[in-house]
Structures are given as C-alpha cells and as structure tokens.
Amino acid sequence: MTVAQLKKHLDTRLNRMDRRNGKRFSAIDARFASMDARFESMDARFEANAGSVDKRFVSMAARFESIDEKLDVILGFVKNTYEHTTRILDDHEHRLQRLERR
Secondary structure, eight states: OOHHHHHHHHHHHHHHHHHHHHHHHHHHHHHHHHHHHHHHHHHHHHHHHHHHHHHHHHHHHHHHHHHHHHHHHHHHHHHHHHHHHHHHHHHHHHHHHHHHHO
16 A cells, blocks of 8 residues: 555545544534533523522521520520539538538
8 A cells, every 4th residue: 555545545534533523522512502501591590599599698697696695695594503503512512511520
C-alpha cells in the first residue's frame, strides 16, 4: 500500500468515525442544552421566591430567639431551685452529723 492509498484509507475511516461520533455528540449536546434551559428556569423560580424565603428565615430567627430567652429563664429557675435545694440538704446533713456526734 502506498502512502497515498494509506492516507486515503485513513481519511475515509476517520471521516466515517467523525460522522458517527458527530451524531452521538450532537445528541449529547442537545441533552446538555435542554438541561441548561431547565436549570435556568429553576434559577429564575428560586430568585422569584428569594424574598419570601428570606422573610420566613427572619420570622424563624425571631421565634428561635424567643425560645432561647424562654429556655434561659427556665434554666435560671432550675439552677436557683437546685442551689436552694442543695443548700437545704447540706444544712440537714450538717445537723444530722452534729446530732450523731453528741
């Protein structure tokens, strides 16, 4: 086989392969284009709803802060009650120890 024949043979094979792969890649490119369009519509929807979502987060943050304050009050009450009860029990323990020593 001469160089010219080899070149012609390879060109034919490569052109055939390019046509076959071109069809495959054009289908894949079309799929990517449709996915891009779907993503753009989703982005537009998210941007349209961004204001209402932000308002919801602000409302939730206010509620969480309110719950946090309530829990702080409750925990303060529990801590005071615990300290008071501990003091009373310690006093009773000391009295019992004094009585046992007599």
